[in-house]
Amino acid sequence: MSGALMQTHGRFERQVVSRPRSRALDTLWRATLLGGVAVSLSACSLFGSSKEAKPAPLETFTPALNASVQWEARIDSVKFPLAISAQDKQFVVGDSDGQLTALAADTGTPNWRVNVGKGLSAGVGSDGRFAAAVTRDNELVVTEGDKILWRKTLTTPVITSPFVAGERVFVLTLDRVVLAYDAQDGRKLWELRRPGEPLTLKQSGVIGAYQNTLVVGQGSRLAGVDPNRGLLLWEATVANPRGTNEVERLADLVGPMGRDKEVFCARAFQSAVGCVNADRGSAIWTRNFAGTQGVSVDATLVVAADGSDRITAWGTRSGDVLWTSDQLQNRKLSTPLVTAKAVIFGDSEGYVHFLSRDKGQTIQRVPTDSSGVVTAPVLLGNTVLVATRNGRLYALRQD
Known part of the structure; x- marks a missing residue:
């Protein structure tokens, strides 16, 4: 096993991570750790109820960017916190039925598929060679392409996608304990348990x-x-x-x-x-x-939305506010993606919004299906991939 994380295919250099209470009530649950037992409490029980705000109507705009669907693909519905891994000219995704799929970034053609036997509790982590996911039975499963290498039952729930690099698989549990395993044979290497x-x-x-x-x-x-x-x-x-x-x-x-x-x-x-x-x-x-x-970041911009989906961009090194935008309020925006040409958000009605980098104005909009975008857009080369709740994958190209 390599002693340096960045030696395995150079992966680490390519790995990429204000809402009021009302948004939290609709989308989040908490876990309170009492005597080592995780007890899930609904957000409504913690904060009380709140009437959902009406999403802002879609504004008219003058297109200033060409963006179109390059290809589409289908997976099972997404009923867990899906994160998409982008490595070696392919996207690796998982679905609610427990199937992992690697799709060629330029065409959407499947490079391989494997079913881990159970639905997933988190997205898939991959370094291009190994892929790792955690099932709803709290089983960590590691594959090499379409071959399952090993399985290991974890004692604490996991909803964060495993991170794979340096021939290791790193897992962040619900109580924020970090576990490290050998990617090839599943040996547990260490555990970091913070207070x-x-x-x-x-x-x-x-x-x-x-x-x-x-x-x-x-x-x-x-x-x-x-x-x-x-x-x-x-x-x-x-x-x-x-x-x-x-x-x-x-x-x-x-x-x-x-x-x-x-x-x-x-x-x-x-x-x-x-x-x-x-x-x-x-x-x-x-x-x-x-x-x-x-949040999403590049050399110039840090972008995030607040709980009412008001968007703010800060200078990456200075933290100064560069612009704010409120035309997408209450549209239940995804995590953004900052690219060289635009700032990209998906919303709960299935629209993908492209905003200008300098002012945050809408410069393009692309519809997907109406079930809503449920992942942060992911960039690989010139292709941006989004997934909807119904399991549709849309690969978009900005020209």
Whole structure:
């Protein structure tokens, strides 16, 4: 097994991670850890009920970008927190029936398929060679192409996609424990168990890497971890939780996070958006900004939406507000994707919105099916892939 994470196909250099209470009531559950037992509580029981706001009507606009559907594919419905892996000119996805599929990015042609036998509780992690997923029975399954290599039952639920690199599989459990396994034979290599938070979110966390450092969310902090021994190297605070009780102070980092070179940016649930320098292991900036979805980043922009789907863009290195946009309010936006040509969001009615990078104005809109976009858009080459709740995959090209 390689001692350095970035030596396996160079994967780490290519790995990519304010909503009021009303949005949280509709979409989130919490898990409270009492005596080592995870008890799920509905968000409504924690915060009370709230009438859903009416989505903003679609505005008229003058197209300033050509965007079209390049290909479509079908998987089973998406009833779990799906994340799409993009590696080696292919997208790897999972569905509610437990089938993993690798699709060629340019054509959508399946390169391989394998059924792990059970529905999934989280998305698929892949480095192009190995793929890893966790089933609803809490079983970690690792494949090499269409061959299942091994299975291992986990003791704590997982809803964050496994992270695969350096011939290792890294798992972030619901209580934010990090587990490391050998990708080829399933040997457990180490476990990092941080002091537990009274409450943790039943929502995907953040996990990725910078060079030979594993980067994970631990409560409201981003942490650098030695991937060989599981030792904590550094911690950087993204949010300073405030409130009179544990619910109000809940500020877990939620995925996906964004990355540009050494800069990692993440959303602390209902609290803040902030960026960290992984070279130094220190915070660059943090801004109070309540919301529940992840962020997207490039060298210039950090973009996120708040709980009413008002969108803000900050300077990546400065944290200064560059623009705000409110034309997509209450449309239940996905995590965004920042590309060289546009800022892209999906919404609950199945539209994919392309916003200008300089002002956040709508420059294109592409419909999918009406079941709603349920994943963060994922970029591979010139292809952007989105998935809908009904299991439709749409590959879009920006020209």
